[in-house]
Amino acid sequence: MKGLVFVxxxxxxxxxxxxxxxxxxxxxxxxxLRDSFDEDRGKGKHEALxxxxxxxxxxxxxxxxxxxxxxxxxxxGKTIYLFxxxxxYCYYYAHLDAYRDGLREGQxxxxxxxxxxxxxxxxxxxxxxxxHFAIFALTPLKQWWKGEAINPYPLLRRALSDPAVxxx
Ligand SMILES: [Zn+2]
Numbered sequence: 001m002k003g004l005v006f007v008x009x010x011x012x013x014x015x016x017x018x019x020x021x022x023x024x025x026x027x028x029x030x031x032x033l034r035d036s037f038d039e040d041r042g043k044g045k046h047e048a049l050x051x052x053x054x055x056x057x058x059x060x061x062x063x064x065x066x067x068x069x070x071x072x073x074x075x076x077g078k079t080i081y082l083f084x085x086x087x088x089y090c091y092y093y094a095h096l097d098a099y100r101d102g103l104r105e106g107q108x109x110x111x112x113x114x115x116x117x118x119x120x121x122x123x124x125x126x127x128x129x130x131x132h133f134a135i136f137a138l139t140p141l142k143q144w145w146k147g148e149a150i151n152p153y154p155l156l157r158r159a160l161s162d163p164a165v166x167x168x
Contacts, residue, residue, distance in 0.1 A: 018089040018135050018150060020062045020159035021111035025053050025118070025131060030160055035153040047149035048092070048134035049156070055097055055129040057118040060111075062091050067107045067115065069144040070099060076132065077121025081144040082109070090147055094132035095124040 032051060039046040061082055068090065069081040076094035080103075083090055097119025109115060120129040135155070136147025159165040 016088070018063075018084070018091070018137070018155060020152075020155050020165060021064070022060050022062055022165065023156070023159065024060055024062050024093070024133055025051060025057055026060070028156075028160065030157060033153060033156055033160075035151070037149075037151040037153055045149075047151075048094075048132050049152050051131045051133060053118045053129065053131060055117070055119055057131075058114045059093055059096065059116045059118060059131060061109045061113045061115050062111065063089075064111045065091075065109065067103060067105055067109060069105055070103060073122060075123045077124065078116065078119065079122075080115055082115070083138070083142070083144070087142045088138060089150075090136040090138050090144060092132075092134040092136065094134075095120055095122050095130060097121065097129070 028051070033049065036046050036050055037048065063084045065082050065084040067080060068083045070079060073079050078096035078099060080093040080096065080099070081090050082093070093116065096116040099116045100114055103115060118129050118131050120126045124130060133152055135150045135152050137150055138147045
């Protein structure tokens, strides 16, 4: 019996997946999403989605959690690494035009809180502002720079059709 409980616990751990409580951008529709996760971007697969939006569009925390890290990276421009409350998944936002005023590392945010603005910083085409959005399954060490990429496309598609998901 103990063995069975252990196996069931393992199964439920293995079957859990990242959640999307609020869409990262307001007013998103299924037709705005294109699956570019597996696209070859020269230095390897894209492992993210690019969601086109006007510069300055508010970007929201998709889950409640912690602003683990944010910094200016050469390829990603202004980036944010949002950890969920368990520190199991990291939600990565890149090419932001600006951060929300007063954003700081270690700050707790609620799903739906505005954390920054869409832009084209880093290696994005200045004429094509977009949100580069990725999800990583963190390792037990919970390092923001390390994780296994998970395709956000099916998760966002499913979230869009879920009436419980808040989309403004
Ligand atoms: Zn991208």
